[in-house]
Amino acid sequence: MSKRKSSNSGLTPDKRSRILLVMHPYTSMCVCFQVTGEVGIIESISLKNFMCHSLLGPFKFGPNVNFVVGNNGSGKSAVLTALIVALGGKAHTTNRGSSLKVFVKEGESSADVSITLRNRGRDAYKPEVFGQSINIDLRISSEGMRTYKLKSKTGHIVSSKKDELISILDHFNIQVDNPVSILTQEMSKHFLHSKGEGDKYKFFMKATQLDQMKEDYSYIMKTKSMTQNTLQELKRKYHEKEERYKNLASLNEMQQKLDELKSQMAWSLVRNHCQHNVISDCMEKVKKISISLVVPNFWVSLDLKCTTKMSSFLILVLSIDRSHFVYLVILLFSLFCSREKQDLQRTIESKRRNLAAMENSRGNQVCRFGEHMPPLLRAIDEADRRGQFKKKPVGPLGFCIRLRDPELGLAVECCLKALMLAFCCDNHADERELQRIMSRYFQQGRRPQIIVSTFTNTAYNVKSRAVDHPEYPTVLQALDIENSVVANCLIDMRGIETILLIKNAKDARKVMQSVNRPRNCMEAFTREGDQVYYNRYYSSEQDRVRYLSKDVEEEIRAYEDPELTELQNVEEPQSEDLKPLVTNRFEQLSSSDQELARSKHHKKHYDEKQKAHVDMIETLKTNLNVKDLELQASIAKASEICPERLDVRRTAKSLDSEISRLRHKINTQQDQQGHRDTIVRQYHEAKENFNNIARQVKGLEAFIRQLTEIMNTRHNVYAEMRMYLSVRCKYYFDSMLSQRGYIGKMTFDHKNETLSISVQPGEGGKAVLSDMRSLSGGERSFSTVCFVLSLWAITEAPFRALDEFDVYMDMVNRRISMDMMLKVAASQRYKQFIFLTPQSMSSLPVNSLIRILRLKDPDRSQSALPFGQRNPE
Secondary structure (H helix, E strand, C coil): CCCCCCCCCCCCHHHCCCEEEEECCCCCCEEEEECCCCEEEEEEEEEEEECCEEEEEEEECCCCEEEEECCCCCCHHHHHHHHHHHCCCCHHHHCCCCCHHHHECCCCCEEEEEEEEEECCCCCCCHHHHCCEEEEEEEEECCCCEEEEEECCCCCEEECCHHHHHHHHHHHCCCCCCCCCEECHHHHHHHHCCCCHHHHHHHHHHHCCHHHHHHHHHHHHHHHHHHHHHHHHHHHHHHHHHHHHHHHHHHHHHHHHHHHHHHHHHHHHHHHCCCHHHHHHHHHHHHHHHHHHHCCHHHCCCCHHHHHHHHHHHHHHHCCCHHHHHHHHHHHHHHHHHHHHHHHHHHHHHHHHHHHHHHHCCCCHHHHHCCCHHHHHHHHHHHHHCCCCCCCCECCHHHHEEECCHHHHHHHHHHHHHHHHCEEECCHHHHHHHHHHHCCCCCCCCCCCEEECCCCCCCCCCCCCCCCCCCCCEHHHHEEECCHHHHHHHHHHHCHHHEEECCCHHHHHHHHCCCCCCCCCCEEECCCCCEECCCCEECCCCCCCCCCCCCHHHHHHHHCCHHHHHHHCCCCCCHHHHHHHHHHHHHHHHHHHHHHHHHHHCHHHHHHHHHHHHHHHHHHHHHHHHHHHHHHHHHHHHHHHCCCCCCCCCCHHHHHHHHHHHHHHHHHHHHHHCCHHHHHHHHHHHHHHHHHHHHHHHHHHHHHHHHHHHHHHHHHHHHHHHHHHHHHHHHHHHHHHHHHCCEEEEEEECCCCEEEEEEECCCHHHCCCCEHHHCCHHHHHHHHHHHHHHHHHHCCCCEEEEECCCCCCCHHHHHHHHHHHHHHHHHCCCCEEEEEECCCCCCCCCCCCEEEEEECCCCCCCCECCEEEECCC
16 A cells, blocks of 8 residues: 655755664665654554553663563553554454454453654654654543544644544554564464464465455446446336426427417417508598698608698798898708718818828827827836836837738727727736826827736747637737737637637638537627628628728728819808809799699688588598407517417417317326326426436436446556566565575465465475474474565555564574564564563574563563563663
8 A cells, every 4th residue: 555645855864764874783784874764653552551560661662673571461462452543443353342442451441552753854754743652542431432542742732533543654654554564473374373274365465455456346347237226216117207308398298289279270360350550541631631622632651740841930931031042042051061071171181180191100100109109108218218117008009910811901900999999007006107107198088008917028829719710710810919918818809719710701601500500709800890600690880991901091082082182172061152053942932832723723622521521531531440349459469479460370260279279189198197287397307307317327327337438448457466476475475485595486376365375494406395383393484484475575554563483483484584674674673573481582682683572471460561671772
């Protein structure tokens, strides 16, 4: 199992692990190792009221090899059991009981265990919180309840949650239930000294944690099988709901069709009462005829409202003397000419200013952006030289861009609009300074826009969100922008990477308003500046290019046309010039008077006709009132059924026939399935369930496909890892046996889950392999130690504890086994080894690698057990 490592790069070099190359004291081999273990090793342990001991410890363990020596009953196994329990192990893992309460000394209310773990170096766990050691205090109540206190080196309580302890153990890779980390007597008897090949295989799997991987794999496959069964059940319900949905949908569609026919029927009846439109037309004709009898013929062509106003004006004019009338006409005509002249003068002045700006732009393109723009830019340059800006503002933006295709100039200007005159500042301080400078040249509300955005030397990477069309460019692609600040500003403010430029309006509609419009495209502009969205189209009000045109001379020639000259030569007419015109108009008025006189002779005839028309109007008004009442009643009834007016072409008889047929069909289906309201409610419930099941089925199918792929990959990796660990275990086992001249063979049968070990004491090829059961007790114990050491070599753990490993060994095998373990310990100085043995270990020399803790025989009359400690350091 891999460890989770926290970042600790800030440690000083003297706190990091140091690598040394030394000569092993017993094997005369040159080995490379770390000086001391940095994390996860046990620094001390103490017990109080634990099992049958009132007080044990505290025991100070060395960083490498530790021997806990003592006779039976001295507390060796109690120390190992306390270590397992305090580090989160379950009671049955210790093989000392099924509940934690059995570890509380009889007559006491609780038992306490305190363990200190080293926490140094790069792999330390939260060193800023715990410091260089972690204290784990466990209290077990007489009821079997377990409580923790996790303390820092200074004694400060950091946490009391077991989850924090689990995180610490995972970080240090401490596995108390792994027999390679902590091997108790019972575990050793069950797995190592068992004659069954299956038990040895289980021990191998548990030590390498392959059994946990196998259990996880089996659990996942079981979950997959359950998910597949659930999926089949959901599919069955899916099809049932689908059939039910079809039936309910059919009934709902028929009901909707019936409601629609009722609405059409209601407005069809309204149409039958709409004959009043003919009467209204007749009324309008009668009114016109009546007016034509009174007003002269030349007024008839005018609109009725206009006729009324002109009639009043005519009465006023006829009451004025002829000579005054002439001067009145002259005055009115003069006022009209004066207004026309003012409009022409404004037009001429506007064109003159534009023409002057274009002539100035021959030598300076900035003039095209307004007469105030050149002095503004000079003021900005002067302020920048004085250091008033942190970074010189950029603008106007339209001056900083160039067209790749001149035909797209109007489209680009319509797209950018006010941004053509805008400026960009790096910060708000520069913005305030620019506002102050602009106030000299522009009025409030008419100043160019200022955009604040941090200047960068590189343009945005918009490839993922830009439009990519094979035929038409985006605004970004159509422009040549050298300054990345300008490009980024236009991307931020206008999104020019998402706007297409399509010259032809028809092509633009086709591209934008199709179903498969370009991805990321928000809008488009045509050559004429029209704006096109996917659901609407706006025509441009701008008719020419103002800022981006390259041919200045052509625009100047367009302004210098004869029309401007003609407008400049227009003069206000004099009163003397109006006299012939007025005389001519007066003669026409005299002719109209004669026509009016002739019309009066026919007045009598038209009076009689008028009377007849008036009588007809009264009759039609009466009929119209009746029809209006009937129409209003029909509209009210139709609006109750359908508020929105419908244009119905079918007859009421045809609609009534279809309504009757559809009602009969609905009644028949309701008799079979139930009432309509119930069916409609079931329909909506079924539709919702149908959609939910469909989503669940789709999600589960995707989950099963992905799970199958992952599990196939993991199973292959699991098989490769199992083979790799098996080969390494065989190699180390042969190496260990060769220390005494033994030869051996390990055979893994992963299919039948067995591990057979054959060992033969002998010399080289003369030895004959045989099963371990034929060996003596000492030889079998030595082979078992070799097996354990080979597992140590292929697994990782900060410390290893072994209980009474040499109990069945003779002196020769014990010596060889001891040398082998010391050799392994010497090559792994960064790991801690704890050996519990009833032997005296007096033959071991005094050495800085080894620490021996000697437990005295217990004095039954004392509540606390004394212990001796041999500390060569």
